[in-house]
Amino acid sequence: MQFEEFADCIAWFKRKRRDENEHSWSIPAEVVLKYNQDGNLLSCNLDLKNPNNPDALEHLPPAQLAADILKKERRIIEIMEEIRTELGGLEE
Secondary structure: OOHHHHHHHHHHHHOOOOOOEOOEOOOOHHHHEEEOOOOOEEEEOOOOOOOOOOOOOOOOOHHHHHHHHHHHHHHHHHHHHHHHHHOOOOOO
8 A cells, every 4th residue: 555545544534523423433441352352462352343344344255256257367468358359469
């Protein structure tokens, strides 16, 4: 990721009033942080789904992901062949 991609996040964070929206929400610390009986931090889970868009991150089966990637790669090869033809069939 590039620094510029964080511009909206930085601008939102600098506001005095940070309203929740489809891209930002509040979660109680107890949900994110897990402590042992002695009060020592065990883990910090930042991998939580957006409650405003629960379907945003759909985890697909690995076989389907592989098939989708191959389909896209084949399309890329087709497009590159078309480009090479347009350029006059340049030698490899």
